[in-house]
Amino acid sequence: xxxxxFSEIILIIVIVILALSILILxxxxxxxxxxxxxxxxxxxxxxxxxxEGGEKRIFEMAGLNVEEISYxxxxxxxxxxxxxxxxxxxxxxxxxALYKASKGKVVQIQAxxxxxxxxxxxxxxxxxxxxxxxxxxxxxxxxxxxxxxYDGSTKVGRLIGYDELTDIALLKVDGVKDLExxxxxxxxxxxxxxxxxxxxxxxxxxxxxxxxxxxxxNRMVFTSSGSVIPNMIQTDALxxxxxxxxxxxxxxGKMVGLISSIYSTSGxxxxxxxxxxxxxxxxxxxxxxxxxxxxxGWMDILSVELNPQIVSYLGLPINSxxxxxxxxxxxxxxxxxxxxxSERAQYGSSIIYLGGDIITKINGEPIDxxxxxxxxxxxxxxxxxxxxxxxxxxxxKTLSGVRLVEMDEDNIKWILR
Numbered sequence: 001x002x003x004x005x006f007s008e009i010i011l012i013i014v015i016v017i018l019a020l021s022i023l024i025l026x027x028x029x030x031x032x033x034x035x036x037x038x039x040x041x042x043x044x045x046x047x048x049x050x051x052e053g054g055e056k057r058i059f060e061m062a063g064l065n066v067e068e069i070s071y072x073x074x075x076x077x078x079x080x081x082x083x084x085x086x087x088x089x090x091x092x093x094x095x096x097a098l099y100k101a102s103k104g105k106v107v108q109i110q111a112x113x114x115x116x117x118x119x120x121x122x123x124x125x126x127x128x129x130x131x132x133x134x135x136x137x138x139x140x141x142x143x144x145x146x147x148x149x150y151d152g153s154t155k156v157g158r159l160i161g162y163d164e165l166t167d168i169a170l171l172k173v174d175g176v177k178d179l180e181x182x183x184x185x186x187x188x189x190x191x192x193x194x195x196x197x198x199x200x201x202x203x204x205x206x207x208x209x210x211x212x213x214x215x216x217x218n219r220m221v222f223t224s225s226g227s228v229i230p231n232m233i234q235t236d237a238l239x240x241x242x243x244x245x246x247x248x249x250x251x252x253g254k255m256v257g258l259i260s261s262i263y264s265t266s267g268x269x270x271x272x273x274x275x276x277x278x279x280x281x282x283x284x285x286x287x288x289x290x291x292x293x294x295x296x297g298w299m300d301i302l303s304v305e306l307n308p309q310i311v312s313y314l315g316l317p318i319n320s321x322x323x324x325x326x327x328x329x330x331x332x333x334x335x336x337x338x339x340x341x342s343e344r345a346q347y348g349s350s351i352i353y354l355g356g357d358i359i360t361k362i363n364g365e366p367i368d369x370x371x372x373x374x375x376x377x378x379x380x381x382x383x384x385x386x387x388x389x390x391x392x393x394x395x396x397k398t399l400s401g402v403r404l405v406e407m408d409e410d411n412i413k414w415i416l417r
Contacts (some may be wrong), residue, residue, distance in 0.1 A: 091195075098197055098253050099209050104150040105182040106246055108201045109134055109157070109171070111142025118142035122200035122246030123171065124255060125181040126285060130173035133285055134245030135260060136162045139169055147173055150207060163284050163294040164409055166229055166276055167260060170288040182247055185254030187233065187277035190214050198237045198259055200246030212237030220371045221274055228412060230374035232274045233257045239273035248275040255281075280378070297380030297404030299388075300331040301338065302414045303359075304352055305370050314354060318391055320368040324356040336402030338388065360396060361389035370415065382406035 049057055088096065105125045111118040121138030132147065139145065145157040157171035194214045202208055216234035223229065235248060239259055248257035257275030287294045304323040311319045326340040327333045341353030359367050362376050363386050380386065385401045405411065
């Protein structure tokens with residue numbers, strides 16, 4: 001019998017290997033099909049159990065005594081039974097973890113003057129080299145600032161600068177490095193109902209935690225000085241004096257807001273509190289770090305927000321926008337072609353002038369009310385030129401290149417509500 005040649009032996013080996021490979025793949029595929037069918041069968045059985053007895057029935061069959069099951073924004077929450085398998089609900093565990101991770105990034109600020117203690121509040125470490133953001137009013141009339149850290153140490157902070165309009169101040173602790181700091185979150189992504197936590201020092205009770213939800217967005221808040229802050233975040237988290245300057249944190253531990261003010265008649269929390277959105281805070285912090293000042297654009301006009309009474313009285317075909325009562329003679333708005341009114345009228349306790357332009361758009365963005373007006377101008381700079389669309393003599397007209405002036409505490413009050 002003729003012995004196979006070397007090439008024939010190689011061919012036989014290749015055929016055997018291919019056959020074995022095909023057999024192995026066939027077995028794997030068969031097992032996979034069998035496993036998928038078994039998994040699908042188990043899934044159908046579990047679905048039937050859930051439909052008949054609920055999710056709790058599955059845990060009972062597994063020998064786990066679960067008292068209660070509920071759904072939240074973090075998914076399924078299990079409340080412990082006699083087995084003691086869970087010490088906290090999922091939401092509680094999340095909050096505990098957030099607090100542990102964030103508490104060391106919040107400080108207590110004590111402002112002092114040469115004569116007396118001026119005040120105290122909270123602050124947020126926003127860089128590893130010692131920059132701390134807080135509210136301007138926390139610093140009061142103080143000229144010395146003690147920064148108390150969670151680890152018990154105290155250091156002196158120096159004032160870098162502040163923004164009167166937003167009530168944001170920036171401090172710096174020198175000679176430190178590698179500090180843990182809170183990262184800025186995206187306040188534009190917040191939704192009403194989202195859970196948040198706040199950490200601060202209310203009435204001197206240090207590093208206190210409070211929880212709540214986002215109650216409202218894009219709120220326009222009038223401050224005690226008469227200025228206006230747009231895009232504020234409203235929360236029902238329990239905020240009291242001393243929380244000011246502390247962080248409002250989202251579920252990832254990022255700062256989405258800086259606790260700023262309490263809306264109440266008594267000065268203590270009554271369920272409505274506000275925080276500056278992180279977008280505004282980060283912009284102010286960056287400006288103070290680099291230039292030590294914050295500048296914003298503004299229009300040098302006396303304005304009135306349209307309301308049904310004015311619309312009806314003037315017989316206007318539009319029902320939203322900003323009525324220009326007056327312009328500053330020779331000012332930038334005046335030079336840009338914006339016209340004020342000429343018909344004198346009593347408006348509450350004020351005198352306004354009707355018949356002027358009605359601003360309906362800035363840079364193509366609709367301006368329906370003061371919220372839109374403030375929000376758009378808040379991100380502009382002095383001397384910046386904008387295109388202003390106005391309703392005049394029955395039709396819209398766009399005025400190009402209207403130069404903005406600098407927003408300050410005086411001209412921002414040139415509004416009537």
